């Protein structure tokens with residue numbers, strides 16, 4: 001048994017069932033992105049998607065049967081997950097793991113599910129909830145300009161069917177930066193999309209990309225992104241720091257000198273400027289992507305504003321030697337948060353590696369190389 005799945009999902013959907021309803025990205029031009037480069041966008045036929053959902057329902061039944069046979073009732077535990085995977089392969093493993101986490105969340109792939117006709121999307125979502133009754137929350141990626149073209153009534157229909165959240169790549173609120181990276185959306189469309197999504201009662205998560213303006217536009221990137229967030233007031237704001245990947249237009253811009261990437265400290269200062277410029281929002285800030293240097297930078301505004309600025313200031317207040325140790329430890333996956341530096345074994349291990357790096361420039365190159373490996 002097989003279903004079709006796409007390559008990515010947001011970090012927060014790690015325990016979700018993945019159902020692919022379109023293939024690749026209908027835009028596919030963003031200068032920093034190579035997820036779908038060279039791949040053709042297409043809408044999957046609705047009947048094929050419904051067949052995939054039926055397949056998942058059958059697989060879920062088999063997985064639960066393994067559990068019953070072992071005398072554990074319908075509760076799927078880690079032993080059942082391993083056995084389902086080793087006995088039947090990847091799809092059973094994926095569905096078993098989804099059931100292990102409660103079988104409640106589904107993420108619709110790929111990059112912009114809202115390009116489907118609203119009626120088709122409603123049909124898919126309703127079918128999902130009928131075929132898989134444990135499902136409580138259905139989420140998807142969506143592009144702001146596509147969402148802005150839908151009416152609030154259409155979005156409300158989607159929410160009533162069961163679409164709970166949209167994950168939207170905002171990247172920046174600066175029209176200069178959005179144009180430079182060929183995002184194909186404007187600050188105005190971002191705000192319009194946010195207002196419609198919220199009016200429809202759907203939760204909105206915006207992804208922003210610290211460092212995306214480069215040294216050339218860092219200040220506008222921070223201030224204008226904050227201004228758009230102040231108007232859009234998304235439920236969630238997720239940082240996903242830029243990593244310039246080879247074979248992307250942004251890499252070519254960097255090589256030609258048209259784009260100067262920020263160093264780790266400059267990115268953190270940019271994030272500080274953005275956070276201190278947010279006003280009147282009730283957004284939850286999350287930094288759960290591996291690419292963020294300060295993964296602990298999170299909280300709900302306005303109450304946690306000082307706490308978040310304090311996290312940034314703690315980092316900025318480190319000596320250059322401490323910063324170098326933290327940056328390398330973080331990028332090597334030895335540290336998750338700054339407190340991890342208190343662990344002497346880990347700290348000394350990183351110090352030993354640092355001794356082999358000749359100078360700050362070489363460290364910068366090493367860090368950039370490590371960041372690109374997270375993609």
Ligand code: SF4
Pocket residue numbers: 025026027028029030033034035036111143169
């Ligand atoms: S819209 Fe998203 S998936 Fe498509 S090119 Fe841009 S960043 Fe990549």
